Amino acid sequence: MNMIVCVKQVPDPEAPPASFKVDSATNKVIPPPGVKPVLSPFDEQAVEAALRIKDAKGGKVTVVSLGNNLVRDVVKKPLAMGADELVLLEDAAFEDSDSWSTAFALAMAIRKIGAFDLIFCGRQASDWDAGQVGSGIAEILGIPSVTIARKVTVADGKALVERVTSDGYEEVEVPFPALVTVSNELGEARYAALKGIMAAAKKQPIVWKPADIGVNPSEVGAAGRRTRLLKLFQPVKEGKCEIVAGENPADAAAKLALRLREAKVI
Amino acid sequence: MEKGVLIFVEAQGANVSPMAGELLGAGKKLADVLGEELAAIIVGNQVASSPPEVIAWGAKKVYVVDDPILKDYQTDAYVSAMEQALGQIQPQVVLMGQTEIGRDLAPRLAFRLKTSVSMDCTELAIDPQTKLLLQSRPVYGGNARAVFTFSTKPQMATVRAKSMEPLAKDPSRQGETIPIKVDLKPAQIRTRLVKRVKEEVAGIKLEEARVIVACGRGMAGAEGFKQLDALARLFKGAVGASRPPVDNNWIPSSQQVGLTGKIVTPEVYIAVAISGSSQHMAGCSGAKTIVAVNKDPEANIFKEARFGVVGDWKQVLPAFIEKIKELTGS
Numbered sequence: 001m002n003m004i005v006c007v008k009q010v011p012d013p014e015a016p017p018a019s020f021k022v023d024s025a026t027n028k029v030i031p032p033p034g035v036k037p038v039l040s041p042f043d044e045q046a047v048e049a050a051l052r053i054k055d056a057k058g059g060k061v062t063v064v065s066l067g068n069n070l071v072r073d074v075v076k077k078p079l080a081m082g083a084d085e086l087v088l089l090e091d092a093a094f095e096d097s098d099s100w101s102t103a104f105a106l107a108m109a110i111r112k113i114g115a116f117d118l119i120f121c122g123r124q125a126s127d128w129d130a131g132q133v134g135s136g137i138a139e140i141l142g143i144p145s146v147t148i149a150r151k152v153t154v155a156d157g158k159a160l161v162e163r164v165t166s167d168g169y170e171e172v173e174v175p176f177p178a179l180v181t182v183s184n185e186l187g188e189a190r191y192a193a194l195k196g197i198m199a200a201a202k203k204q205p206i207v208w209k210p211a212d213i214g215v216n217p218s219e220v221g222a223a224g225r226r227t228r229l230l231k232l233f234q235p236v237k238e239g240k241c242e243i244v245a246g247e248n249p250a251d252a253a254a255k256l257a258l259r260l261r262e263a264k265v266i
Numbered sequence: 267m268e269k270g271v272l273i274f275v276e277a278q279g280a281n282v283s284p285m286a287g288e289l290l291g292a293g294k295k296l297a298d299v300l301g302e303e304l305a306a307i308i309v310g311n312q313v314a315s316s317p318p319e320v321i322a323w324g325a326k327k328v329y330v331v332d333d334p335i336l337k338d339y340q341t342d343a344y345v346s347a348m349e350q351a352l353g354q355i356q357p358q359v360v361l362m363g364q365t366e367i368g369r370d371l372a373p374r375l376a377f378r379l380k381t382s383v384s385m386d387c388t389e390l391a392i393d394p395q396t397k398l399l400l401q402s403r404p405v406y407g408g409n410a411r412a413v414f415t416f417s418t419k420p421q422m423a424t425v426r427a428k429s430m431e432p433l434a435k436d437p438s439r440q441g442e443t444i445p446i447k448v449d450l451k452p453a454q455i456r457t458r459l460v461k462r463v464k465e466e467v468a469g470i471k472l473e474e475a476r477v478i479v480a481c482g483r484g485m486a487g488a489e490g491f492k493q494l495d496a497l498a499r500l501f502k503g504a505v506g507a508s509r510p511p512v513d514n515n516w517i518p519s520s521q522q523v524g525l526t527g528k529i530v531t532p533e534v535y536i537a538v539a540i541s542g543s544s545q546h547m548a549g550c551s552g553a554k555t556i557v558a559v560n561k562d563p564e565a566n567i568f569k570e571a572r573f574g575v576v577g578d579w580k581q582v583l584p585a586f587i588e589k590i591k592e593l594t595g596s
């Protein structure tokens with residue numbers, strides 16, 4: 001089994017909303033000081049999905065990440081969890097890409113990596129919440145895709161995927177090679193054991209520039225975008241909450257019920 | 267030259283999805299500004315009885331792609347059917363719902379057509395200068411909003427449920443139904459749908475409930491659920507959840523509210539032990555009144571709620587339920 005997992009480094013989506021700031025002059029997010037970036041959460045689960053198959057059937061897991069100034073111990077986390085290889089598409093030319101230029105560069109890198117049975121992506125990256133790159137890679141490579149998986153098992157050259165639906169799930173069978181995007185219903189990603197962290201620290205990622213994957217810098221990153229970002233801003237919220245107090249929580253609760261009745265909410 | 271606004275209407279058996287009205291409402295406004303026509307496309311099997319409703323909602327033309335291969339949604343079949351149909355229709359704007367189908371179909375179709383799509387838009391407009399579609403959508407889990415545009419055709423967008431006003435149905439509206447022939451072969455479909463399983467909880471559907479009682483990580487376990495359920499019953503409402511209860515299998519994933527769960531707009535949303543992350547609020551900020559119960563006075567949910575109580579749910583809920591019983595005489 002040869003598996004490839006695409007992971008993206010993002011600002012921590014669980015950082016307190018108050019720390020989130022946008023520079024409206026450049027239409028960019030200002031990284032909150034002291035908050036370390038993370039792997040997009042669904043991507044960790046995509047790594048987990050691949051590792052579960054590796055545990056069951058053996059095989060090799062290659063992780064690919066595209067960006068610039070990638071923080072080494074962030075992008076090395078999949079290695080610490082048990083992945084075998086890390087390929088970084090790292091160059092200034094890859095900055096500010098959109099769904100198209102990201103999927104294109106990742107697809108070209110995957111072609112260069114060569115033989116694979118399954119590619120895993122997260123269902124959506126927690127920065128732009130697009131949910132497109134997985135389907136895009138599959139389309140460029142001409143392979144089938146199954147999105148929003150909660151369970152993936154493999155047998156006889158096929159994957160059996162449970163995909164989350166609005167009222168439950170469905171089971172879909174897909175032959176290799178195929179691409180699967182993973183959702184949180186898969187369950188928590190494993191922790192990296194100390195041994196894994198030590199091994200990952202020693203392992204050097206392979207770094208590729210545009211030329212290494214046979215593309216022109218004008219085809220990737222900001223230059224290769226198909227979409228234009230006109231504006232990025234923070235919506236203003238003018239919420240005012242009426243906190244109902246009482247002698248103790250139970251008293252406050254009773255007063256809340258009364259207040260809701262009075263305000264005709266219930 | 268590409269022309270017109272086309273709405274992808276999801277067939278649900280012989281009916282159409284409730285989102286069709288919202289999409290047609292949004293599409294009508296864009297079509298009017300462009301001075302072009304609003305049309306709809308329905309893809310499936312034995313869907314022919316749906317169009318009258320769609321015409322009453324404002325579509326001048328309804329294209330129907332009907333084929334036994336399209337009975338269940340499968341990516342390869344639907345992408346190919348849409349690719350062929352759009353080749354014949356040549357619209358300049360295509361709108362779909364951010365639904366189970368739209369999430370999967372829209373990106374793959376956009377890549378196939380060598381164009382782009384903006385997912386999960388909550389506002390759409392036409393740029394007065396360029397006449398291009400302005401696609402406004404929440405990003406960074408709802409912490410920010412972005413406006414995108416692009417000039418490749420068709421300009422595609424998926425639309426978040428309940429973010430657009432449906433147009434009132436008018437049965438006197440006229441329109442024509444146009445069957446579209448596409449060439450689909452079973453061998454094109456590389457996936458095989460083995461089975462579909464429903465896991466929804468019994469009772470009122472989350473999307474239709476007037477009152478939702480939602481629980482978060484702070485409810486820690488199934489015991490609190492009994493109380494929430496009792497409260498929801500008093501209001502004839504439904505029980506929803508933030509993501510951690512789903513991840514911990516306290517509740518099926520069909521009950522998750524938020525960016526990657528359901529979008530709900532009840533009259534009242536009672537959030538118990540939910541911190542109010544932007545990703546959760548993405549699913550419930552359209553509620554008319556949000557009520558929060560949380561032991562942390564600094565919790566973000568108090569910035570979003572209209573009424574709140576600071577306290578441990580274990581003390582707050584029983585007293586609240588008692589008082590509600592007393593007030594409603596149940």
Ligand SMILES: Cc1cc2nc3c(=O)[nH]c(=O)nc-3n(C[C@H](O)[C@H](O)[C@H](O)COP(=O)(O)OP(=O)(O)OC[C@H]3O[C@@H](n4cnc5c(N)ncnc54)[C@H](O)[C@@H]3O)c2cc1C
Nearest residue numbers: 482483484508509524525526527539541546561562578579
């Ligand atoms: C891309 C992406 C998509 C996501 N999509 C969704 C989504 O669709 N829906 C969603 O909900 N989340 C989603 N999340 C997760 C989201 O970021 C938060 O992690 C999640 O909403 C937190 O859930 P919570 O508020 O229940 O838990 P926490 O944030 O852990 O909050 C628990 C709260 O309970 C309170 N509490 C604890 N004990 C008690 C007690 N005894 N009494 C009263 N209060 C108590 C605490 O003060 C705290 O405020 C998504 C995340 C990402 C990155």
Ligand SMILES: Nc1ncnc2c1ncn2[C@@H]1O[C@H](COP(=O)(O)O)[C@@H](O)[C@H]1O
Nearest residue numbers: 006007066121122124125130131132133
């Ligand atoms: N820069 C990137 N590097 C590696 N993988 C990526 C990158 N951007 C997106 N992906 C993958 O594509 C998925 C969907 O991303 P998106 O379409 O941006 O929401 C992510 O969860 C990742 O698996």
